[in-house]
Amino acid sequence: MEVENKYLAVKEYVHGQPSDSNFELKTAPLSFTLKEGSNQVIVKNFYVSIDPYQINRIKDYSSSQKAANFSSQLGLGQRVDAFGVGMVVASVNPEFKEDDLVAGLLGWEEYTVVHPGTILNKITDEFPLSYHVGVLGPSGLTAYAGFFDVCKPNKGDKVFVSAASGSVGNLVGQFAKLAGCYVVGCAGNKNKVDLLKEKLGFDDAFNYKEEADLKSALQRYFPDGIDIYFDNVGGEMLEAAVANMKAFGRVALCGVISEYTGTGRRAAPDMLDVVYKRITIRGFLAYDHLQIYDEYISTTSDHLRHGRLQVIEDISQGIENVPSAFAALFRGDNVGKKSVQLNENKRV
Amino acid sequence: MEVENKYLAVKEYVHGQPSDSNFELKTAPLSFTLKEGSNQVIVKNFYVSIDPYQINRIKDYSSSQKAANFSSQLGLGQRVDAFGVGMVVASVNPEFKEDDLVAGLLGWEEYTVVHPGTILNKITDEFPLSYHVGVLGPSGLTAYAGFFDVCKPNKGDKVFVSAASGSVGNLVGQFAKLAGCYVVGCAGNKNKVDLLKEKLGFDDAFNYKEEADLKSALQRYFPDGIDIYFDNVGGEMLEAAVANMKAFGRVALCGVISEYTGTGRRAAPDMLDVVYKRITIRGFLAYDHLQIYDEYISTTSDHLRHGRLQVIEDISQGIENVPSAFAALFRGDNVGKKSVQLNENKRV
Numbered sequence: 001m002e003v004e005n006k007y008l009a010v011k012e013y014v015h016g017q018p019s020d021s022n023f024e025l026k027t028a029p030l031s032f033t034l035k036e037g038s039n040q041v042i043v044k045n046f047y048v049s050i051d052p053y054q055i056n057r058i059k060d061y062s063s064s065q066k067a068a069n070f071s072s073q074l075g076l077g078q079r080v081d082a083f084g085v086g087m088v089v090a091s092v093n094p095e096f097k098e099d100d101l102v103a104g105l106l107g108w109e110e111y112t113v114v115h116p117g118t119i120l121n122k123i124t125d126e127f128p129l130s131y132h133v134g135v136l137g138p139s140g141l142t143a144y145a146g147f148f149d150v151c152k153p154n155k156g157d158k159v160f161v162s163a164a165s166g167s168v169g170n171l172v173g174q175f176a177k178l179a180g181c182y183v184v185g186c187a188g189n190k191n192k193v194d195l196l197k198e199k200l201g202f203d204d205a206f207n208y209k210e211e212a213d214l215k216s217a218l219q220r221y222f223p224d225g226i227d228i229y230f231d232n233v234g235g236e237m238l239e240a241a242v243a244n245m246k247a248f249g250r251v252a253l254c255g256v257i258s259e260y261t262g263t264g265r266r267a268a269p270d271m272l273d274v275v276y277k278r279i280t281i282r283g284f285l286a287y288d289h290l291q292i293y294d295e296y297i298s299t300t301s302d303h304l305r306h307g308r309l310q311v312i313e314d315i316s317q318g319i320e321n322v323p324s325a326f327a328a329l330f331r332g333d334n335v336g337k338k339s340v341q342l343n344e345n346k347r348v
Numbered sequence: 349m350e351v352e353n354k355y356l357a358v359k360e361y362v363h364g365q366p367s368d369s370n371f372e373l374k375t376a377p378l379s380f381t382l383k384e385g386s387n388q389v390i391v392k393n394f395y396v397s398i399d400p401y402q403i404n405r406i407k408d409y410s411s412s413q414k415a416a417n418f419s420s421q422l423g424l425g426q427r428v429d430a431f432g433v434g435m436v437v438a439s440v441n442p443e444f445k446e447d448d449l450v451a452g453l454l455g456w457e458e459y460t461v462v463h464p465g466t467i468l469n470k471i472t473d474e475f476p477l478s479y480h481v482g483v484l485g486p487s488g489l490t491a492y493a494g495f496f497d498v499c500k501p502n503k504g505d506k507v508f509v510s511a512a513s514g515s516v517g518n519l520v521g522q523f524a525k526l527a528g529c530y531v532v533g534c535a536g537n538k539n540k541v542d543l544l545k546e547k548l549g550f551d552d553a554f555n556y557k558e559e560a561d562l563k564s565a566l567q568r569y570f571p572d573g574i575d576i577y578f579d580n581v582g583g584e585m586l587e588a589a590v591a592n593m594k595a596f597g598r599v600a601l602c603g604v605i606s607e608y609t610g611t612g613r614r615a616a617p618d619m620l621d622v623v624y625k626r627i628t629i630r631g632f633l634a635y636d637h638l639q640i641y642d643e644y645i646s647t648t649s650d651h652l653r654h655g656r657l658q659v660i661e662d663i664s665q666g667i668e669n670v671p672s673a674f675a676a677l678f679r680g681d682n683v684g685k686k687s688v689q690l691n692e693n694k695r696v
Contacts, residue, residue: 056620067595067624234619247415256619268616271582271604272404274631276415281629283622 001090005030006319007109010074014058017261017330022058023080023323030111032090039116042090045106046345047315049083049133050325050338051167052257068285070105080108085123085132087347099347101125103132108322110342127304128311129345134167134337135300135311138286142254143171144296145289148179150252150282151228155180158222160241162208163232165192167337168254170200170312172230177201178308181228184221186237188332195335200310214240225249233257235264242269245279253283261330312336349438353378354667355457358422362406365609365678370406371428371671378459380438387441387464393454394693395663396432397481398673398686399515400605416633418453428456433471433480434691449473451480456670458690475652476659477693482515482685483648483659486634490602491519492644493637495527498600498630499576503528506570508589510556511580513540515685516602518548518660520578525549526656529576532569534585536680543683548658562588573597581605583612590617593627601631609678660684 004027011024034040056062057074065073074080084106088096093116096102104120106112114120123132134140146168147153159176163169164185173196176183185196186208196205204221211217218226218240225246231238234256241251258264273279303309314334316325322340329338352375359372382388404410405422413421422428432454436444441464444450452468454460462468471480482488494516495501507524511517512533521544524531533544534556544553552569559565566574566588573594579586582604589599606612621627651657662682664673670688677686 063591063618063621064624071624238619243411253619253623255623259619266616267619268614270411271586271601271607271615271631273411274629275601275603276412276419276631276633278631278633278636280631281622283619283624283626283628285624285626288626 001032003030003032003111004028005109005111007079007107008319008322009077009079010058012076013060014055014261016263018055018058018323018327020323020327025320030113034090034092036092039093040091041088041093041096041102041114041120043084043086043102043104043106043112043114043120044089044347045084045086045110045112045342047085047130047133047339047341048106048108048322049137049139050322050329050334050340051082051138052255052260052329054080054082054326055260055330068287070287081105082108083133083138084112085129085137086112086343089347096120096122101129103137108319108340110319127301130313130315130337130339130341131304131311133339134313135171135304135309136297139167139337140171140300141289141293141296142286143168143175144300145286145292146230146252146254146284147172147175149289149292150284151230151250153179153181153228157181157227158225158246159183159228159230160218160222160226161185161230161232162237162241163187163257164196164202164205165312165335166232167334169230169232170196170336171309173202174200174309176228177203178303192335195312200312208237215243218244228252230254231256234259234267236267238267239269242273242279242281245273245277247277249277249279251279251281253281257330314338316340318342349380351378351380351459352376353457353459355427355455356667356670357425357427358406360424361408362403362609364611366403366406366671366675368671368675373668378461382438382440384440388439389436389441389444389450389462389468390438391432391434391450391452391454391460391462391468392437393432393434393458393460393690395434395478395481395687395689396430396454396456396670397485397487398664398670398677398682398688399430399486400603400608400677402428402430402674403608403678416635418635429453430456431481431486432460433477433485434460444468444470449477451485456667456688458667475649478661478663478685478687478689479652479659481687482661483519483652483657484645487515487685488519488648489637489641489644490634491516491523492648493634493640494578494600494602494632495520495523495576497637497640498632499578499598501527501529501576505529505575506573506594507531507576507578508566508570508574508592509533509578509580510585510589511535511605512544512550512553513660513683514580515682517578517580518544518684519657521550522548522657524576525551526651540683543660548660556585563591566592576600578602579604582607582615584615586615587617590621590627590629593621593625595625597625597627599627599629601629605678662686664688666690
């Protein structure tokens with residue numbers, strides 16, 4: 001069997017905000033006949049993950065490009081690899097057989113040829129398949145590892161989360177509530193703020209775009225200071241949070257989206273505060289915390305089964321809409337986990 | 349007995365660089381007759397410590413002023429409390445008797461009345477008394493705790509120290525060498541650089557004032573990156589170090605002297621580096637690490653006995669020279685531990 005595989009390739013590097021023009025939708029024939037011994041698997045992709053970090057791979061230069069394989073620069077014309085969920089349609093790998101449901105490093109394309117050594121895990125259909133790019137995928141692990149392993153919360157801690165309605169932030173806030181913390185989130189419009197307070201159980205939330213002075217805003221929401229700041233945005237918000245941290249406060253740096261497009265200015269937190277309040281600012285990547293992967297999956301699945309975690313998803317349709325879905329992330333248009341559904345969760 | 353006690357009081361708050369005009373030398377009669385039950389002790393001060401952090405106490409406002417007792421703001425007209433070494437000349441405290449040698453929180457004055465609850469420890473004369481404001485005092489504990497407890501060095505780690513000829517920096521570099529690390533320091537003139545390389549055993553050192561681009565300079569000295577940066581200065585040096593850190597690098601923030609006088613700009617390290625290189629930036633204060641105090645004193649004393657640590661001191665004479673000694677710190681004039689000798693180490 002052979003299909004016409006549609007895939008997205010990098011057309012030109014991003015300067016500032018990404019747009020459709022950075023990508024090109026291409027088509028290439030793909031044969032399902034795999035060479036014995038190659039251990040390859042072909043996956044028909046159902047959902048692909050849309051994540052902010054991809055922007056740093058689609059730049060002339062970013063210091064992040066040397067950090068890890070998943071963050072390496074993409075060449076012009078190269079297909080975009082990305083986390084996804086799908087079904088095995090061909091396999092010469094003894095670990096996978098046709099019709100297996102899988103999640104792993106796939107791509108912004110309808111079918112992916114997965115080479116041995118690439119992350120690919122079998123999954124079940126206990127939960128909606130899209131969960132495996134979100135709450136049960138890298139976003140969930142990032143939130144869980146970042147919050148529990150990096151922030152080391154204590155019951156009663158005052159927790160602040162930025163980009164709190166985003167894929168990671170909304171889960172951090174919910175994990176924090178489940179851990180007995182007091183949680184305030186910020187987001188960029190009223191609907192998101194309402195979602196945080198009304199649906200996700202945040203103790204409070206605010207629209208940062210309506211605050212003239214972020215430092216004063218945080219002082220209002222945390223009159224006694226912040227124990228934990230889970231930072232997804234960097235820039236001025238990071239400065240304001242550091243100014244409002246308590247002694248021995250922990251800042252987990254998950255991402256700095258406000259600095260990715262060059263529109264916001266770089267954070268210059270007051271290092272005098274960092275010294276005297278003995279603050280720890282720590283950058284992390286989820287995949288350094290795989291030792292808690294099993295705990296994360298079992299705990300999170302259990303929360304889902306018992307309705308203790310709300311799953312917020314923002315799903316676009318069709319490979320041709322991946323570029324606009326990606327661009328929308330940087331305008332803050334998404335609510336919850338952004339992904340694109342490529343096929344109708346069917347093998348054929 | 350009664351003496352005329354000379355002491356320094358704050359005259360006006362510092363704006364920019366400190367100078368003699370920020371202080372006033374005053375005199376007040378002091379009776380050695382203490383009230384029974386008051387548990388007070390009078391110490392004749394031999395050496396008083398001159399430390400950069402004091403500048404933040406002598407400002408209209410600094411975020412550090414709320415952090416800890418020792419860093420609280422000094423009122424106008426108030427005497428300056430400071431670490432020092434001296435001899436007990438009067439005591440109604442059963443733990444101290446006349447002629448005891450002591451180190452603790454004394455002041456920029458010839459005699460200090462020490463109230464119960466204030467840090468005051470008996471010392472011996474095994475080492476020169478001045479060591480107890482330096483290598484065996486707060487500077488030493490800061491270097492030891494900051495390096496071992498905060499930076500968590502491994503043998504072979506590449507260590508960078510700024511203000512490396514200063515009271516803390518020179519000890520960090522020497523501790524790092526004793527721990528089997530590769531150590532490069534920076535300082536502000538050729539004599540200091542020579543001292544680091546020739547007397548203190550640093551693997552290399554450079555004069556940061558001769559470097560047009562600190563980021564490139566560090567790349568030259570650490571072609572494979574920095575594991576540990578012990579930061580005493582903040583500002584551009586912190587940015588340059590973060591850009592040159594290795595994955596999982598640790599930055600111990602001990603002080604940010606370049607930012608104290610408002611002459612340097614605030615550090616805006618690239619937080620994308622912090623995320624992707626999983627860097628930890630951690631502020632600390634020595635007195636949070638008292639659990640290693642005994643280990644620090646015994647290890648350091650042992651190094652001193654065996655000549656494995658060089659002691660670099662810069663001692664001025666006389667209470668009237670404290671303000672100029674303090675101002676000189678911010679011009680980088682001192683080499684090693686700056687202190688002022690107030691009396692001739694004699695009781696009378």
